[in-house]
Structure formats: C-alpha cells, structure tokens
Amino acid sequence: MMAITQYPELLEGLDAKQRAAVTSEAAPLAIQAGPGSGKTRVLTRRIAWRVATEQDEADKVLAVTFTRRAAHELSSRLRQLGVSSRNEGVTAGTLHAIALAQLQRRAGNNRRSFPQLLERKARLLFPLVLPHLTSDQEVGGRVEEFVQVSGVASDIEWAKARLIKPTDFSKEAIRLGRDTQLPPDKIEEIYGEYEKVKRTKKLVDFEDLLWWLGDALEGDKEFASEQRWRFRHLYVDEFQDVSAAQLRVVRGWLGERSGLTVVGDVDQAIFSFAGADPKGLTEFTRQFPGAEVLRLDHNYRSSPQIVATGEALLNDSYQTGSSPRPPRLASRPDGPWPTITEYENEVKEAQGIARQIREQLTPTNGWSSFAVLYRINSQSAAFEAAFAKQGIPVRLRGETRFLERA
Template structure:
C-alpha cells in the first residue's frame, strides 16, 4: 500500500528546474492575475471569466507559494472536474518547476485517499469499483417492477447520481423530487425503490460506485479523528478549479478536507454553470465571501482567448440573462487584435447546414488553419451524423469527442509497448528522434497515407511524436523513460495528445476547451434551448449559459447557424433560437424578422375558462388559470403517455424528449383538433409539430 500522497519526497520545496527567484514566476501576469498569485495564504476567491487565464493564474499561485517557502509542494492538493484539466494543471506546474503538488479530479483524489485509509476505517478486503451502474440499476428496476428499457435505465441511473451528489437518501427522495418537480421516468416513490434496491445490491456485491468514493472518504474524515488528523497534517493548502460546478457532496468532502482551516483558493465563473442537472450549483462560489469575510477576491475579466468581435458577442449573450446574481456579472474585455465578425447562417434544412459548414471548413483548412483547431459544437450528440457525412464527403478528417479513447486504440497500445521496451535499454539521442525511430517499426511512415483508417492510425502515431517534441522543449534532460512515464500518467488520467482532425463535440463536452474556429450548429428553437427546458425559466437560463460557453470556445472564427427544416423538402417552419435575437447584424436577411413576443409579455394569453390574463408559465401552457377547474381527459392522457413510451423506445431517447408530462397534460385538457390548435399549446414548436403532430392528433381522435 502506497502512502497517502505517494512519497515523502513529494514534500520537497525544490525541483531540478526551479526559477532563480520566486518573483520570476510573476513575469507576464497581468495586474489581476498577479494579485491572485501573490495573495497571502488564506481564503482567496478568483472570479475568472472565460479566456482570462485562470489555469495560468492558479498554477502560478501554487508555484509562488511553494517558491516563497509558504508551503511545501507535497502539501498542496488542487482539484478540478475533468482528468484532462487535472493533467493540464500538472503539466503547467511541472513546467514551472513544481514537482509533488497533487492535481486530481475530486473522484481520483478520493479514490487515492480511500484506498490508503480503507484498512483502518473498514478493515477487510477493499471493495471493487463499479465502472458502470446500468446493469445493476437494471437488476434493481426489475426487482421492484420498474421499467427496464435502456432509455428508462439511463434516466434512473442519472437520477440516482443526482440524488447522491445532492446528499439525498432513498428515504428522502420522494419528497424532494416532488417538491422540485423532477422530470423522471417513474413516480418518485418508484424511483426511490429502485435507488434503495440498487444500494442494497451494490453493498451485497461489495462494490462502490463513483459517488461512493466521495461519500466514504467524507465519512472516513468526519468519523475517524486519527484519519482526519493524518490527512490534514499531510495537506495544508487547497485549490478548487471550476468551483461553480461543485455539488453538495463535493462541497461536503472539501469541508472535510479543509477541516475548519481557511487555506483555500477557489476559482470559478457562475456564467459557466452548466451542470445543474447533475446537482452542481454556483451557490458556494457566490457565497464564498459570506463564509470567509476576510477572503481576498480577484476578478479576471481580460479575455486573452477570443477576438474583440467574439468577446462582444459573448457579452451580449450573457448580458441578456435573467436573474444574474451580482457575483456573476463579469464583463469580458478583449485583449487580442481585431478579427473577422462572427458569421450567421440560415439554411433550408439540416443537410444543407452541414454541407455549408463543411465547405467553410475546407476554406479554413486551405487558408492554413489546422484541422485540430476547428470544432463543430452541437446541443445533443445525435446531431453529429449529418456533419460526419458532410466532412467525409469532402475528405476532411474528424474526431468525435466521446468516441473511442485515444489510449484504447490498438495502434496506440502497440506504440506504448514498443516505447516501453525501447526505454528499458536507455538509448542515446534526442527524445523526439528516438520516438520517431521506435514508432517507425509500428507504422509511422515519413509521408502520410491517403485518407481512411490508415490515415487515422498515422495521425495517432504522429501525435505521440509531437508530444515527445513538447516534452523535449519543456523538461530539461527529458529521456525516453521520462516520456514513457508521461504517457502512462496521461493514459491513467485520459489526457490524450492532440490528434489532427476537426473536433465534433456536444456543448457540454466542449467545456474547458478552445479552438481557432468554432461552428455552433443547430441553433433552432427546440434544440437550443432544448425542448424539455421550455417552460422552466431556470432551465432556459442554463441553456443560455451553455450557449455562452459555446461562443467563448472560439479564438478567431465563429460561425452560428440553424436550419428551418430537419429534412430536405420538409416544412420550413422552425424558428432560430431565441438566444440569437438581437445578435444578428442588421443587414442579415433573418434579422428583419420580428422577434416573437412571449404571450404573457404581450398580454394576449387569456384563460379559456374565465377569460382572465395568464401570467405564469404553467398557466400559459395549460391555457387556464391555476384557480379555474381542470377539464383533463384522464383516458386521453393515458393514451398519450402510452404513445410517448412507444415513440421514445423507437427513437431511443428519454420519454421527456418526445413531450414533457406538462405538455401531455395540456394536450389532454385542450384536446386540439388540428395543427393550428396543437401548435398554439406552449412547448410545441415547429420541430415537434413536424415530427409528431399527425400522430398526436390521431391519438386525440382516438385512432391507434
């Protein structure tokens, strides 16, 4: 069993590549970044807008504390939310000459600690980690009589994750879910039964899921004084990145780590809170100074990533948000030279939109923009297919983020084995040259093959060479053994090198990344914001923040587009996203279309029972006041729900993606007889009408 934090040597204050003076670390930081870096030990809150250099700031803060002798490197624990971000932080700290500081995800840090303390707090053989919970959730659902369709199981698993991240037990779940009106695949009581049975099955199998890592580590620190004392003696300084995404469970673990001390630096941006569905909340970030009144607060607003044109658009996107708390009102200030204005495109259908994006990407490639510096971002993964086809038709290489992991690829595994064998013989020579020679034996040729799978394999091997070149530049005296150790660390953290190809990714997966050119596609109502967010102002505002995250991923080129129909020849009745109104230049043809006014704002929504004005979102959806009697057709509602289950199963999507419960209730109350009556129901847009309108009207008429 390795010691907590791995080795006593990690507490060393020096490294082989330390700057001559601590002040040298501050060269190149702007005044605000410098203020955060040199703030004394104690509570520090960094409100960092997109592109303002937050990772640079916090790594320089850690390095400054270490170089100034305020803390030993091995006494620092920095946590973030993705393995990639943690790997990036470690790389930057190493380049600053700091070895031994721990930079990990919450779950990786908890796993390391739990394994170390397990013999003391449990005493028997360590439990296995459950890699995926769907199979066990399926067993639990089957035992309690809940649905076991794949989409239902995914929803149940997600709901269990949300409950555990929110510190909600199976016993408390029904009341909380009902109060929050959670959109769930079963009744709250039935979901609680699945949740309880899942926990029982998992415990009987002596297994832990990822949330258990945080729960059990927290319990070990809270309930065992000797464990807490040893941990707190080992770690003295804490840094939390992306603090706006912390869940109640993560915050409780952080509190157990800190243990009443105040040597805590948090960094975040409430404008980029996009994981509320998983229990995340910006509340701890926004209330940090209430908890620590003496905290130093630094605002980073100088945007070094994007051109002023993109920064201006981003400010207008987030500036239209409703109910922004004071701590989230960062206004980015562009620092780069001027660039091209963002492009807006309206297309007849999705294939035409995809073809236009691919054609523009070809122009960018021909002008010298690398394929790895271009991304197509969409709201849901199902949108990628049209863009994969359009890029393939033009022979443009692409990578779908969330597909096969880089280090799991066959050619990469073979390359790592060959490199490990070569490193054992301690060969002489420049690192990059050595790596090229080794990889030549497993398929790396001087010239790339012509497209296809062979080109993808070649690109992956070339990425390994480029990583060796980077290591050679940043680490003095780097050897092949150093390089292999770096590969193994990256593999364990799933922090791959850059592979040449256009990135296709969802907006959520793009968080924390950036590219020279970004294409935000599918920006139509029902997709952005997503259909099931409509009617919930908080959900719509989170969709706006997600859109803001997409805009701020772009450095120089930004294209925004939408299609009026899903298929060629289809009805062109979609509307562009509400988030685009006020953003298009006046000369754009679509800008001349008047922005639709919400019915409640226009004062035109009237109760169909008493004729009074409707103001609340749910009242508008139902078409009646909350105090007026319901004329719900229970039999029709049951038929609509049965139809929704079948369509969701066919489409392999959660039921709420077809229609939410609230929309089905509105249909069962109003019983529309034609398309115009159906689309008049709030929440049924052009896309839903085009796809499901005829079927819904048939169900209303009683047809099968």
C-alpha cells in the same frame, strides 16, 4: 525536486490583476476567472509563488481538478515550474481519484478490503429501468432505451451529489423542481434497487467515493487529522461546479484552517443538472469568513464578437434586482458573429445539426471541417443516431460509442 523558477519569472507575461491573484496573501481566497482569462496559468503560478516564497510546503499542497485531463495539464505545468514530481512536491488530481486513494488507504490500514469501483452504471441500471418504460419508449429501440437509462443514471448522480438518500428522492426532486427522466416515485424505486444491487455485488460508484469520504472526515477524527496534516494547503479548480458532496469533502480536508484557494466562474456553472451548486462560489465569503475575492476579467482567447454574444446571453439570464455583472473584456482581433439556434429537445437538436452539416458540406469543406461539442456523454447517442441516418461519418474523441458503453 527541480529548482524553483525564480520569482520574477513567475510574474512574467501576467497582467496587473493576474499578478495580484498570484501574489495575494489572502486566505481563503476565491479567484473568479472568466473564459480565456488565464485561469490555469494563474493557479499554477500562484502555487509556485507560494512555494518559492516559503508560504506553502510543496509536499503539503493538494491541487484538485474535476477531470483527468485538467489534472494532467496542471501537473505538467507545475513540473515545468519545478514544484511537482511523482515522489515529492505538489499532489494534483481529480477529486474522485484522491478520494478513492484516501478511502483505499484507510481500508487497508483497518485491514478491510475495499469494494470494486463501478465505472459505468448502464449495465447495472438496464435491468432495473426497463420494467418501468412505457410501450412507446420500448418501441423507440436501443437508442431510446439508452437515453432513458442514461437519464435515470443522471437523476441518481444528481441525488447523490446533493446527498439525497433513495427514500428522500421523490420528495426532494419535487421540492427542488428536478425534471426527472421518469416520474420521481419510479426513480426513487430504481435508486433504492440500484443501491441494493451495488451492496450485493460489493461495488461502489464515483458518487459513493465522495459521500463515504465526507462521512469518514466527519466521523473519524484520527483519519481526518491525518489528511489535514498531509495536505495543509488546498487549491480547487472549477469551484463553481462543486456539489454539496464535494464541498463537504473540501470542508473536511480544510478543518479549522484557512489555507484554501479556489478558482471558478459563476457564468460557467453548467452542471446544476448534475447536482452542482454555484453558491459555493457566489457565497464564498459567507461560507469561509475572512475570505477575499479577486476577479480576472480579460478574455485573451475569444474574438470581441464571441465575448459580446456571451455577455448578451448572460445579462439576459441574470435575475431582476441582482447586482450587475462585471463586464468581460475582449483582447483578440475581430471575428465572425456566432449564430444561436434553439431546439425543442436533444433529438431534434441532433437532427437539425446533422442537416446543417449536410447542407454546408462542399468539396473544400469536408467532414473533418466540422466539430460538435456537447456537455454530457449521454447526448452522444442522439447525435450518433442522427449522423448515421444522414450518412455522416463520426469520430468520437475521449469516449466509446454508446452501444459499447451500454
């Protein structure tokens, strides 16, 4: 392993609150880090600091992220700090990748084969969903069918993230106010059929990985002890977006120990539609007795106008009677004020954005000057259809077109 960066260098360029988060001896610890507050820098410096000061053993550290890109960035920064390499040092990866590796190793140790991973649900769900579509939905063509199937897949993923079994789907969806793609009883039927098809074909999906690992950590004491010995120091990024299934795995890894650091921001909890529950962060001290919470409130990325707009929207969304939000502070020069437009649904949103792009196109403001960000992959179908109708060329980053995925 590379030489550890000297202690003072690990604190260079950090503000007072960032330094406090890096050097805190609290365990468990939650770092509530707002947008642009240097979250990844603080997380990697904290890991390096604790390894350098011999509070953590590098090869016993597990750093969990929620995307492969974030895992790659985390690993890259840790290598630069001298605390991670392929054969020794910190293990960093996505929750699903780590779960898959642990389950495959367990199956191998028990001389059992492990099912094949189903990376895309669409092909498996299409024949299960189509019989439940109305004539109006069928008339909508391939795009409408894909939207319906993607919506059903999201409903199933939401249920499994919350550890809801097929037989309980309708009851729980109604109780929790879930706005399902199809009536809850139809989703329940499709969900049950989907699970049967997977078993027949010897497949597992990403949600199964977390459910199965949680079961193994709770039901197999020897396996749980092995994982807890292997990873004694846990670091979890984006903790505001953990689901019940994910939190169960984290608890299973932790056991009775306190070596847990989490980073997140309740205001960035945008995956409740996928089963995430920000209570993992908001109720951190209740769920992990003896824990401490530190806050990073300086935004070093965005202009004051963007920060102020975000603050206004977030303050309006806070429940009456709840404690006031800690303000976020901007540290960048002034910029233009953003505009906010609300649409009735995803299709009209895509059509409206396509029209705006057409209207703003000029010889000096070409196609490559525009970018559209959406939070879930299934939204791409509506945008691709709207842009095709307007003759707008599209280059997708990080995914394939929906017809290739279907």
